[in-house]
Amino acid sequence: xxxxxxxxxxxxxxxxxxxxxxxxxxxxxxxxxxxxxxxxxxxxxxxxxxxxxxxxxxxxxxxxxxxxxxxxxxxxxxxxxxxxxxxxxxxxxxxxxxxxxxxxxxxxxxxxxxxxxxxxxxxxxxxxxxxxxxxxxxxxxxxxxxxxxxxxxxxxxxxxxxxxxxxxxxxxxxxxxxxxxxxxxxxxxxxxxxxxxxxxxxxxxxxxxxxxxxxxxxxxxxxxxxxxxxxxxxxxxxxxxxxxxxxxxxxxxxxxxxxxxxxxxxxxxxxxxxxxxxxxxxxxxxxxxxxxxxxxxxxxxxxxxxxxxxxxxxxxxxxxxxxxxxxxxxxxxxxxxxxxxxxxxxxxxxxxxxxxxxxxxxxxxxxxxxxxxxxxxxxxxxxxxxxxxxxxxxxxxxxxxxxxxxxxxxxxxxxxxxxxxxxxxxxxxxxxxxxxxxxxxxxxxxxxxxxxxxxxxxxxxxxxxxxxxxxxxxxxxxxxxxxxxxxxxxxxxxxxxxx
Amino acid sequence: xxxxxxxxxxxxxxxxxxxxxxxxxxxxxxxxxxxxxxxxxxxxxxxxxxxxxxxxxxxxxxxxxxxxxxxxxxxxxxxxxxxxxxxxxxxxxxxxxxxxxxxxxxxxxxxxxxxxxxxxxxxxxxxxxxxxxxxxxxxxxxxxxxxxxxxxxxxxx
Numbered sequence: 001x002x003x004x005x006x007x008x009x010x011x012x013x014x015x016x017x018x019x020x021x022x023x024x025x026x027x028x029x030x031x032x033x034x035x036x037x038x039x040x041x042x043x044x045x046x047x048x049x050x051x052x053x054x055x056x057x058x059x060x061x062x063x064x065x066x067x068x069x070x071x072x073x074x075x076x077x078x079x080x081x082x083x084x085x086x087x088x089x090x091x092x093x094x095x096x097x098x099x100x101x102x103x104x105x106x107x108x109x110x111x112x113x114x115x116x117x118x119x120x121x122x123x124x125x126x127x128x129x130x131x132x133x134x135x136x137x138x139x140x141x142x143x144x145x146x147x148x149x150x151x152x153x154x155x156x157x158x159x160x161x162x163x164x165x166x167x168x169x170x171x172x173x174x175x176x177x178x179x180x181x182x183x184x185x186x187x188x189x190x191x192x193x194x195x196x197x198x199x200x201x202x203x204x205x206x207x208x209x210x211x212x213x214x215x216x217x218x219x220x221x222x223x224x225x226x227x228x229x230x231x232x233x234x235x236x237x238x239x240x241x242x243x244x245x246x247x248x249x250x251x252x253x254x255x256x257x258x259x260x261x262x263x264x265x266x267x268x269x270x271x272x273x274x275x276x277x278x279x280x281x282x283x284x285x286x287x288x289x290x291x292x293x294x295x296x297x298x299x300x301x302x303x304x305x306x307x308x309x310x311x312x313x314x315x316x317x318x319x320x321x322x323x324x325x326x327x328x329x330x331x332x333x334x335x336x337x338x339x340x341x342x343x344x345x346x347x348x349x350x351x352x353x354x355x356x357x358x359x360x361x362x363x364x365x366x367x368x369x370x371x372x373x374x375x376x377x378x379x380x381x382x383x384x385x386x387x388x389x390x391x392x393x394x395x396x397x398x399x400x401x402x403x404x405x406x407x408x409x410x411x412x413x414x415x416x417x418x419x420x421x422x423x424x425x426x427x428x429x430x431x432x433x434x435x436x437x438x439x440x441x442x443x444x445x446x447x448x449x450x451x452x453x454x455x456x457x458x459x460x461x462x463x464x465x466x467x468x469x470x471x472x473x474x475x476x477x478x479x480x481x482x483x484x485x486x487x488x489x490x491x492x493x494x495x496x497x498x499x
Numbered sequence: 500x501x502x503x504x505x506x507x508x509x510x511x512x513x514x515x516x517x518x519x520x521x522x523x524x525x526x527x528x529x530x531x532x533x534x535x536x537x538x539x540x541x542x543x544x545x546x547x548x549x550x551x552x553x554x555x556x557x558x559x560x561x562x563x564x565x566x567x568x569x570x571x572x573x574x575x576x577x578x579x580x581x582x583x584x585x586x587x588x589x590x591x592x593x594x595x596x597x598x599x600x601x602x603x604x605x606x607x608x609x610x611x612x613x614x615x616x617x618x619x620x621x622x623x624x625x626x627x628x629x630x631x632x633x634x635x636x637x638x639x640x641x642x643x644x645x646x647x648x649x650x651x652x653x654x655x656x
Binding site for chain 1: 500501502504507511514518521522525526528531532533534535537538539542543545546549550552553556570571572575578581582585586588589590592593596597601605608609612613615616617618626630631634638642643644645646
């Protein structure tokens with residue numbers, strides 16, 4: 001093992017990887033700080049570039065950029081009252097109220113410091129939990145995998161979305177898209193309309209760029225709301241007073257990080273939902289809940305650590321089972337396959353140095369977040385003034401070239417456009433998008449394990465619950481399906497908060 | 500643009516029905532109960548059920564949820580034009596990039612987008628040319644993506 005760790009150190013602390021990480025950090029900070037550009041979009045746009053890199057720098061770029069973007073999303077929330085990424089939306093009003101009181105540096109500092117703390121906590125859980133789970137999962141057969149994937153999809157639909165029926169429908173659409181092409185157990189071309197491009201299936205990266213970048217550009221183009229005013233001219237020393245906050249709110253930091261990591265690990269729920277839940281939790285258990293909403297830093301401390309810990313948490317199921325914990329890891333899984341680092345328990349045994357390298361990158365990214373974040377806050381006035389009517393067309397061009405670069409195919413640019421339009425229309429009508437992404441990513445795996453299990457058991461459905469772990473997973477899945485009432489009650493507080 | 504759930508339900512149920520119909524013609528694998536039709540068939544059946552439930556819900560809510568409700572931007576020609584140019588740019592790129600070449604197509608698209616987003620024309624042209632050259636350099640030279648030269652093929656560098 002120590003040999004592999006040493007190898008991982010060499011791979012990460014190589015000038016090229018470090019250089020990529022610094023560039024990705026600035027890119028992530030910028031994307032997060034510009035309202036309307038999200039961390040998921042940052043990941044989708046990175047893919048065409050990482051396509052041309054060795055595996056470790058490619059993953060380093062994505063991990064660093066997303067960690068930075070989730071933090072820097074706090075900046076416009078605090079200064080303009082517009083969250084830079086959805087992950088900051090939960091406490092944007094709180095942060096802006098602090099800014100109004102002349103304490104912008106407290107809000108930004110808490111966002112920065114406790115993002116790093118939460119991120120490191122999530123990383124530790126990832127380091128401890130992922131190999132242990134992989135050890136356990138190595139004995140899984142197609143029956144267990146079938147239930148595991150089904151359980152993951154169930155979580156995405158029933159637990160993490162406010163509208164289970166619409167979630168179920170977008171999940172079905174995603175699964176149908178995954179059916180297109182030759183890649184099925186029978187090798188029969190399905191729904192290709194005789195089109196040669198479609199026999200290989202619908203390009204996942206093209207679709208992701210469409211759903212996460214083109215849809216945002218559409219939203220910007222049709223946005224009629226007036227531009228927001230910047231209320232502060234100068235931000236003071238953001239680190240001042242943070243140590244005092246850490247000593248005042250240790251329980252909140254721990255609770256936010258634990259909840260964030262757990263929500264992140266749950267398929268379909270990412271940093272944004274972690275932040276909402278954690279902000280609500282913070283208010284509920286606070287000694288002074290009446291202060292929430294008036295510029296009280298406690299909720300920012302807790303949910304700021306939650307959203308960054310969720311980022312690391314979502315990698316746990318992604319690496320061990322190939323089941324994404326959020327939409328960012330859904331893209332990451334695609335990248336892992338492209339880099340021949342197929343997720344699954346064997347990833348931990350055949351090439352452990354790659355896994356250790358990922359762990360190291362997480363630690364490093366969360367540490368460099370603090371100094372680079374301070375720089376970003378100092379430059380925030382300039383970043384927030386970048387004209388978006390120039391930025392958005394440039395992103396559009398980048399999307400087209402990036403999509404083309406994956407397979408040198410014009411057809412995929414069309415896929416990108418259609419995916420963007422559909423995602424925009426669905427989101428406008430409150431259809432959740434995350435289940436669709438999970439459906440696309442996991443459709444092939446679900447079908448393969450289902451068909452393999454059917455063939456092994458000669459069509460006997462009892463075989464699906466004959467092994468103890470499979471039976472347990474089956475019971476949990478069925479419980480979640482049949483308890484929408486109970487879950488509805490659990491969800492309600494968040495729905496009210498979100499409204 | 501907000502549509503009543505019943506409209507989505509109808510479209511989704513129809514999609515499910517079309518898929519169910521299509522998979523009937525998929526081949527069976529001899530000696531096995533499960534073929535390529537089973538999995539998409541199950542999903543399509545689910546889609547039909549979900550679509551019908553949405554239709555019922557939308558019908559009950561028709562008093563409060565109109566069939567089609569347009570957002571504010573539909574009344575604003577500038578925003579409608581913005582969306583039209585956005586979609587047209589992508590389609591134009593797909594159709595014209597091979598003939599015109601990447602540099603010309605990209606410059607045209609950027610200028611058009613800048614125009615509808617109200618960037619001054621001189622500034623638009625300047626940024627469009629520089630940005631096209633930069634992206635071309637990054638992808639064509641550094642990442643070796645075969646972006647088409649088109650009309651400029653004799654001046655390729």
